[in-house]
Amino acid sequence: MARIRTLEVVSELVANVLSVDCSVGDSVAQGQALVLLESMKMEIPVLVDAAGTVSAIKVSAGDVVQEGDVLVVVDLT
Template sequence: MGELVAAEMVANVHSVTVSVGDQVDAGTTLLILESMKMEIPVLCEDAGQVSEIKVGPGDVVQEGDVLVVLS
């Protein structure tokens, strides 16, 4: 399994900005979470390829939930 990108807080998934198969660089926005009327970008820490997206717009995530898997 590759790098797991997890939620750092309870939030709603506002939008997903990448697709499976996309090559991403460090600092790329993977998705946008919304909490308390604030939009919070979830950034990629390392370059890689998106191998799995585990959430979609409208989903509610808990702290520690896996959002995206990179390989």
């Protein structure tokens, strides 16, 4: 039985979540923006490091996240 490898996409700073630009079940490509954060009046896209399928979304627009918080979980292909 193959083990599913997952990737947790995390916040690198304290920020507000402006938008979540993916849905559970979406196929995503390496480098694709999944979440848009705002910190100090700057918009920061959060990119995925590898291709896969979104298996969980841990945040919603309007949330405040801390450094290291998991934003999205991706099952790697």
